[in-house]
Amino acid sequence: MSSRVTWQQKYSFFFLLGMLLVSLGTCANQINQTIASNNDETSDESYLDIVKQRGSLICGIDGELPGFSFVNSDGKYAGIDVDICRAVAAALFDDPNQVTFRNLNAEERLTALKAGEIDLLSRNTTQTLSRDTDSSLDFTPTTFYDGQGIMVNQADKIKNLTDLQDKSICVVEKTTSENNLRDRMSQLGINYKPLALPNPESLYNAYEYNLCQAITGDISQLVVRKTLLANPKEHIILPQIISKEPLAPVLVNKDSKWFDVVKWVTYAMIQAEELDINSENIHTYKNSQDAEINRFLGLDSNLGADMGLANDFTVRIIEHVGNYGEIYERNIGQPFGLKRGQNALWRDGGLMYSPPFR
Numbered sequence: 430m431s432s433r434v435t436w437q438q439k440y441s442f443f444f445l446l447g448m449l450l451v452s453l454g455t456c457a458n459q460i461n462q463t464i465a466s467n468n469d470e471t472s473d474e475s476y477l478d479i480v481k482q483r484g485s486l487i488c489g490i491d492g493e494l495p496g497f498s499f500v501n502s503d504g505k506y507a508g509i510d511v512d513i514c515r516a517v518a519a520a521l522f523d524d525p526n527q528v529t530f531r532n533l534n535a536e537e538r539l540t541a542l543k544a545g546e547i548d549l550l551s552r553n554t555t556q557t558l559s560r561d562t563d564s565s566l567d568f569t570p571t572t573f574y575d576g577q578g579i580m581v582n583q584a585d586k587i588k589n590l591t592d593l594q595d596k597s598i599c600v601v602e603k604t605t606s607e608n609n610l611r612d613r614m615s616q617l618g619i620n621y622k623p624l625a626l627p628n629p630e631s632l633y634n635a636y637e638y639n640l641c642q643a644i645t646g647d648i649s650q651l652v653v654r655k656t657l658l659a660n661p662k663e664h665i666i667l668p669q670i671i672s673k674e675p676l677a678p679v680l681v682n683k684d685s686k687w688f689d690v691v692k693w694v695t696y697a698m699i700q701a702e703e704l705d706i707n708s709e710n711i712h713t714y715k716n717s718q719d720a721e722i723n724r725f726l727g728l729d730s731n732l733g734a735d736m737g738l739a740n741d742f743t744v745r746i747i748e749h750v751g752n753y754g755e756i757y758e759r760n761i762g763q764p765f766g767l768k769r770g771q772n773a774l775w776r777d778g779g780l781m782y783s784p785p786f787r
Contacts, residue, residue, distance in 0.1 A: 475684050475686040475687060475737070476548070476681075476683040476684055476686070476687040477684075477686045477687045477690055477737050478737075480521065480548055480687070481521060481737075484522065484527065485518070485522070485527045485528065485529055486514060486517055486518045486521065486527060486528045486529070486548055486549065487528075487529045487531065487546070487547045487548045487549075488511075488514035488517075488528050488529070488530055488531070488547060488548065488549050488550075488551055489530075489531050489533045489538055489541055489542060489546075489547040489549065489550040489551065489552055490506070490508075490510050490511060490514070490530050490531070490532060490533070490551055490552050491510065491532065491533070491534075491552045491553060491629075492506070492530065492532030492533075493532070493628075493629065493630060494508070494510075494553065494629065494650060494653065495508070495653045495654075495656075495657070495764070495765075496508055496509065496649065496653045496760050496761045496764065496765060496767075497509050497510045497511075497552075497553050497573075497649075497650075497653075497760070498510040498511045498530075498551070498552065498553075506530050507760065508760050509572065509573060509756055509757065509760045509761065510551040510552055510553065510572075510678075511530070511551070512750050512751075512756045512759075512760065513551045513572055513678055513694075513695065514528050514530070514549060514551050515528060515749065515750050516694050516695075516697075516698060516746045516749075516750045517549065517690070517691055517694050519745045519746050519748075519749040519750055520690070520694050520697075520738055520739075520742040520743075520745055520746050521690075521738065523739070523745050523749075524749075525749040525750055531546070531547055533547075533550070533552060534627065534628050535601055535602075535603060535604050535627075535628070536602075536603050536627065538550055538552055538554065539554075539560075539566070539679070542566070542679060542680075542681055543565050543566075543681060545681070548680075549678055549679075549680060549691060550678060550679040550680070551572075551678045553573070553575075553647065553649075553650070553676050554676060554677065554678075554679055555605045555674045555675065555676060556568040556571065556675050556676075556677045557605060560679075564682060565681055565682055566679055566680070566681065566682055567679070567680045567681070567682045567688050568677045568678070568679055568680075569677055569678045569679070569680065569688070569691045569692045569695055570677060570692055570695045570696060570699075571675040571676065571677045571780075572676060572677055572678065572695060573649065573675075573676040573772060574673075574674075574675055574676075574770075574771035574772055574779075574780050575647045575648055575649050575674035575675070575676055576647070576648050576670040576671070576672060576673060576674055577605075577606055577609050577610075577645060577646065577647060577648065577670065577671040577672045577674055578645065578646075578647075578648040578651055578666050578667060578669070578670060578671065579593070579598070579643050579644070579645045579651075579666070579667045579669070579671070580636075580643065580644050580645075580651045580655060580664055580665065580666045580667070581642065581643045581644075581664065581665060581667065582642070582663055582664055583663055583664065583665050584663065585642055587642070587643065587667070588667075589667060589668075589669060590613070590614075590617060590619060590667065590669050591617065591619060593614075593619060593621050593642075593643055594619050594620060594621070595620055595621065595622070596621055596622065596641075596642040596643055597621070597622040597623075597624050597640070597641040597642050597643070598610065598621050598622070598623055598624065598641055598642070598643045598644065598645055599624045599626065599632050599633075599635050599636050599640070599641035599643070599644040599645070600623055600624070600625055600626075600632070600644075600645050600646070601625070601626060601627070601628065601629060601632055601646065602625035602626060602627055605672070605674070606645055606646050606647070607623070607625055609671050609672040610623070610645050610671065611623070613671045613672070622641075624640060624641045629646070629650070629654070632644060632646075633654055633657070633658070637658060637659065645671070647674050647676070648666065648670070649761065649767060651666050652666070652765055652767050653765055656765060678691060678695070686736070686737060689736055690736055690737065690738065693736065694742075694746060696783040696784065696786075697725075697742070697743045697746050697747075697783075697786075698746060698747075698750070698751070698752050698753040698756065699752075699753045699774070699781050699782070699783040700725060700743075700783040700786055701725075701743065701746075701747050701752035701753070702752040702753045702754040702755075702774060702781075703774055703776070703783065704721070704722060704725060706722070706725075706726075706747060706752060707747065707751060707752050707754070707755055708747055708748060708749075708750075708751040708752070708755060711726075711744065711747050711748060714726060715728070721786075724786060724787060725743055725786045726741065726743055726744055727739070727740035727741040727742065727743060727744065728741075730786075730787075732786060732787075743786075753781060754774075757769060757772060
């Protein structure tokens with residue numbers, strides 16, 4: 430019997446092979462179309478929608494810094510950073526209490542944000558070029574303009590930075606404060622001994638027990654923490670400012686819609702103060718004849734709806750949380766006597782400024 434393959438057999442083989450390839454190609458196209466369709470569906474869902482569907486906001490904070498985020502005597506979270514979270518919740522749900530707070534230290538804060546464990550990081554975080562240009566992060570408007578300073582015990586007779594030659598300085602590790610201190614002291618040719626610790630609590634304990642002769646951090650933090658020391662009057666903050674520290678909430682760079690919401694919630698509190706609208710008098714503006722105020726309050730505009738919020742989202746924020754001036758005075762001004770300074774409105778010589786609501 431001959432083992433030669435006939436042309437009919439060859440034809441049948443290649444015909445079947447061709448049909449198999451066509452079938453595989455069709456399946457591949459269908460798979461690609463399904464993937465593309467799923468991607469389209471995913472891209473259509475804003476992170477704003479995810480938060481709204483959940484019904485609450487997950488907010489990352491420090492949790493141990495009075496004035497910014499801490500548990501007060503009533504057992505509730507309070508502070509500027511906390512109020513930013515509450516303002517977002519008010520705008521979304523008409524309820525400032527629809528927030529779950531999560532305490533995060535300096536090292537874990539950005540990691541938790543990128544991992545999707547929180548929706549918003551409102552935790553005295555400095556905006557820098559390297560952080561802001563990270564493809565995963567977006568900084569919203571600055572909520573507190575700060576600067577880095579150094580606190581010392583008056584008994585050590587340290588009057589300026591040059592007196593810190595060969596002295597030990599406490600600083601939180603893996604922060605901009607640690608980098609700024611190193612850069613500034615290098616510029617001045619001052620040799621010092623850094624004592625880098627993981628969190629503010631261990632830092633101030635080390636300073637109080639004289640394990641370091643100076644301590645550095647944001648000036649607002651130093652002012653607040655000074656009041657908690659055993660003998661606050663024994664300590665002074667040096668007049669020299671080491672660096673600029675614009676503190677702002679941070680988001681994962683998921684979509685512009687979510688970014689816009691948090692951004693304009695922040696601006697709403699600043700604009701309300703500029704319009705002299707606060708939590709106590711807002712009810713008197715609901716029959717205003719002022720076109721700018723009516724537009725801002727959503728009485729004569731669809732600015733909120735265009736963002737995916739209620740048109741009265743600014744009213745919700747002001748009624749539940751207040752304008753920026755109220756937030757500042759409640760958390761920083763009255764308890765610690767820290768003047769507005771750069772955190773005053775632009776019309777008063779500060780840096781707080783909102784784009785127009787129109």
